[in-house]
Amino acid sequence: MTYAIALDDTRWVFPDLRDLMAKATPRRSGDELAGIAAESAVHRIAAQMALADAPLADFLGAEFVPYETDEVTRLILDGHDAAAFAPVASMTVGQFREWLLSPLATSEALTALRPGLTPEMVAAVSKLMRLQDLVLVAAKCRVVTGFRNTIGQPCTFATRLQPNHPTDDSRGIAASLIDGLLLGAGDAVFGVNPATDGVQDYCRIVGLLDEVRGRLKVPTQTCCLGHVTTAIKAIEAGAPVDLVFQSIAGSEGANAGFGVNLAVLAEARDAALSLGRGTVGRNVMYFETGQGAALSANAHHGVDQQTMEARAYAVARHFEPLLVNTVVGFIGPEYLYNGKEITRAGLEDHFCGKMLGLPMGVDVCYTNHCDADQDDMDALLLLLIEAGVSFVITVPGADDVMLNYQSLSYHDALGAREITGRRRAPEFEAWLAEVGLTDGAGRLNPDPQALLGRGGLAALTRHLEAAE
Amino acid sequence: MSDDKPALPALVPASDSLSNLRHYTAARVALGRAGNALPTAAHLKFTLDHARARDAVWSAVDGGRLRTALEARGFRVATVHSLAEDRATYVRRPDLGRRIAPEAAAALADALGPCRLVVVVADGLSAAAVEANVLPTLDALAPRLAADGNAVDAVVVVEQGRVAVGDPIGAVLKADLAIVLIGERPGLTSADSLGCYLTFRPREGLADSARNCVSNIRPDGLAPADAAYKIAWLAREALRREISGIDLKEESAAELTAAKRAETKVVGTD
Numbered sequence A: 001m002t003y004a005i006a007l008d009d010t011r012w013v014f015p016d017l018r019d020l021m022a023k024a025t026p027r028r029s030g031d032e033l034a035g036i037a038a039e040s041a042v043h044r045i046a047a048q049m050a051l052a053d054a055p056l057a058d059f060l061g062a063e064f065v066p067y068e069t070d071e072v073t074r075l076i077l078d079g080h081d082a083a084a085f086a087p088v089a090s091m092t093v094g095q096f097r098e099w100l101l102s103p104l105a106t107s108e109a110l111t112a113l114r115p116g117l118t119p120e121m122v123a124a125v126s127k128l129m130r131l132q133d134l135v136l137v138a139a140k141c142r143v144v145t146g147f148r149n150t151i152g153q154p155c156t157f158a159t160r161l162q163p164n165h166p167t168d169d170s171r172g173i174a175a176s177l178i179d180g181l182l183l184g185a186g187d188a189v190f191g192v193n194p195a196t197d198g199v200q201d202y203c204r205i206v207g208l209l210d211e212v213r214g215r216l217k218v219p220t221q222t223c224c225l226g227h228v229t230t231a232i233k234a235i236e237a238g239a240p241v242d243l244v245f246q247s248i249a250g251s252e253g254a255n256a257g258f259g260v261n262l263a264v265l266a267e268a269r270d271a272a273l274s275l276g277r278g279t280v281g282r283n284v285m286y287f288e289t290g291q292g293a294a295l296s297a298n299a300h301h302g303v304d305q306q307t308m309e310a311r312a313y314a315v316a317r318h319f320e321p322l323l324v325n326t327v328v329g330f331i332g333p334e335y336l337y338n339g340k341e342i343t344r345a346g347l348e349d350h351f352c353g354k355m356l357g358l359p360m361g362v363d364v365c366y367t368n369h370c371d372a373d374q375d376d377m378d379a380l381l382l383l384l385i386e387a388g389v390s391f392v393i394t395v396p397g398a399d400d401v402m403l404n405y406q407s408l409s410y411h412d413a414l415g416a417r418e419i420t421g422r423r424r425a426p427e428f429e430a431w432l433a434e435v436g437l438t439d440g441a442g443r444l445n446p447d448p449q450a451l452l453g454r455g456g457l458a459a460l461t462r463h464l465e466a467a468e
Numbered sequence B: 001m002s003d004d005k006p007a008l009p010a011l012v013p014a015s016d017s018l019s020n021l022r023h024y025t026a027a028r029v030a031l032g033r034a035g036n037a038l039p040t041a042a043h044l045k046f047t048l049d050h051a052r053a054r055d056a057v058w059s060a061v062d063g064g065r066l067r068t069a070l071e072a073r074g075f076r077v078a079t080v081h082s083l084a085e086d087r088a089t090y091v092r093r094p095d096l097g098r099r100i101a102p103e104a105a106a107a108l109a110d111a112l113g114p115c116r117l118v119v120v121v122a123d124g125l126s127a128a129a130v131e132a133n134v135l136p137t138l139d140a141l142a143p144r145l146a147a148d149g150n151a152v153d154a155v156v157v158v159e160q161g162r163v164a165v166g167d168p169i170g171a172v173l174k175a176d177l178a179i180v181l182i183g184e185r186p187g188l189t190s191a192d193s194l195g196c197y198l199t200f201r202p203r204e205g206l207a208d209s210a211r212n213c214v215s216n217i218r219p220d221g222l223a224p225a226d227a228a229y230k231i232a233w234l235a236r237e238a239l240r241r242e243i244s245g246i247d248l249k250e251e252s253a254a255e256l257t258a259a260k261r262a263e264t265k266v267v268g269t270d
Helices: A017-024 A029-033 A041-052 A071-078 A082-088 A093-101 A107-116 A119-127 A131-140 A170-182 A199-216 A228-236 A252-257 A262-275 A305-318 A339-355 A374-386 A410-420 A426-434 A456-466 B016-023 B040-058 B063-072 B087-092 B102-112 B127-147 B163-172 B224-241 B246-259
Strands: A003-007 A010-014 A158-161 A189-192 A222-224 A244-247 A285-289 A323-326 A360-362 A391-395 B077-081 B117-122 B154-159 B177-183 B194-200 B211-217
Touching: A003 A041, A010 A017, A010 A041, A017 A041, A017 A119, A029 B087, A041 A093, A041 A119, A071 A252, A071 A262, A071 A305, A082 A107, A093 A119, A093 A131, A107 A131, A119 A305, A119 A339, A131 A339, A131 A374, A158 A170, A158 A410, A170 A199, A170 B016, A189 A199, A199 A222, A199 A228, A222 A244, A228 A244, A228 A262, A244 A262, A262 A285, A262 A305, A285 A305, A305 A323, A305 A339, A323 A339, A323 A391, A339 A360, A339 A374, A374 A410, A374 B040, A391 A410, B040 B087, B040 B127, B063 B077, B063 B127, B063 B154, B077 B102, B102 B154, B102 B163, B117 B127, B117 B163, B127 B177, B127 B194, B127 B211, B127 B224, B154 B163, B163 B177, B163 B194, B177 B224, B194 B224, B211 B224, B224 B246
Parallel strands: A158 A189, A158 A391, A189 A222, A244 A285, A285 A323, A323 A360, A360 A391, B077 B154, B117 B154, B117 B177
Antiparallel strands: A003 A010, B177 B194, B194 B211
């Protein structure tokens, strides 16, 4: 089915919805690299105007990635709930945007609508939205998940404490972990990206994280971000695995590039659930995604990178995760060129994830060959907090010495809390106050030695030295 | 603010016991805080490191000076530009940085003729790495290669080049081995890290798994002299066994371990 619009003397024609979506996407380098982007600014807006007139129902019949050969497409279409879709079934994409921005789209209405939305519909409407729209509607979405604490309560955001080390050295990881805890980080998860992907190192890392968490009785969860098959083996070996992690993408081919499919993700989830380690909830999965992943795996099927990213969220929601985050600025300038493109993509990803019911976080980050810096990260963080982001990633001094990129510092999250008044996960915040790290309002106490005084940090340090 | 509380200091420094954490990691731990923010010195140190990394990405190699230095060492040298015309294009279009124009390829063949072993020097993502570490690496590497009977026949300097640009260059020169020396993506702790990729019988369309990589070449990382030892070893074995990449890595793993050299890995990044 073709889409067309006349502007002045030009008739713009788009052969199908996939092409219309690509041409309507706000400018970014990845779609240009793929050769599917609009060829001019007017071309792009013509596509957005044509997209605004497209019926939402068209998305149920349009093919983005072939149904017969792609299990992600089958997951999306077979799981579609027509009854939930009914309230918006007669709208165009443009009318859907207006409805979302109106008081009619309450938190309850948005929750009820989720099973009726496909990722492509959500991606489509996001292409017609400005940053303020993306913030406003995402802020109306309510997504609460739980494991050992509760993520996503109103007026909170959580932080992943990411204590990476270039060689996975136990003492190096613990040093960054303790530093972050003393700065009040880690309610989303203590999560290490391993430099290696062996089962032995995986077990050592989750053992270390679990020991620190257990000794200090921190109400949070831990994760080693190794491959899902490594996690399954570690669980079989008896390792203390709270959350199972996996990078995922929006097509079967791109997931194959990550070495996963829906069946192995289901197997991993079952394995983690079998351990029964959650106390306040049973969300055991942690996923990372990012625009450009499908293109870099050459499995994007001519679909724009933002729509492919939203399709990854259909995979994620199937497994009821505790945490999902886009690693928005990590992939590099060939996909998102500068701070402007990263900022928009981060807010798009957060919006699409929340619309589909995910506990959406963002790694607010950039690499050194992107045209971006810490000012861009400050702006994106504050926008995301207004949008109700579930969690962000934090590392010592904003510098990840293992992955060689810049994210947020523990300090950045503290500063954002001071500016916006947002609190941490309630169980974690209560623990911080109990051990004396914070006051009743969640502010750090001026004496950072609270944990030391109880012997906790001193004991840990001795333990680390003994391990030398 | 009430009068009966003592005034708090503006800066909360890291305690001594916390500062001990720095023994265990190069991460920016125990920074202290000003309110909730980074102290000024820590903030400026970060911005300095980022500025160095950005300058490494966005500055150009002085090609004339490099060529003169290479020729003074007796190398036959040619210069070529990838299809990425400038830095802004280069960072957006990795595909263009991997290719050269057909006319440029023909000119290379005319200038240099067939070469058994060609060294390709590409700016990659760090001009600083090329400026600082290419000559020391080559000075250590060329005699080792020559001693094994694998003398460097020519050096091709590429502007706006990615790793795989060594494939069309090696192919047009009919090379048995291309050794690409390229600036790596800078981190905050090291802006001048050089990478080395070896490819047996380079030709267009090879997967990155067909290459062997020696990374982090810089004085504070893998020192150029140590890198040269490993590169020469890989070059000798690649030419002798007529393979490179995963196959060579697997065959050589035990020997490399025995030699206790720093890490060698096959990677897909450039």
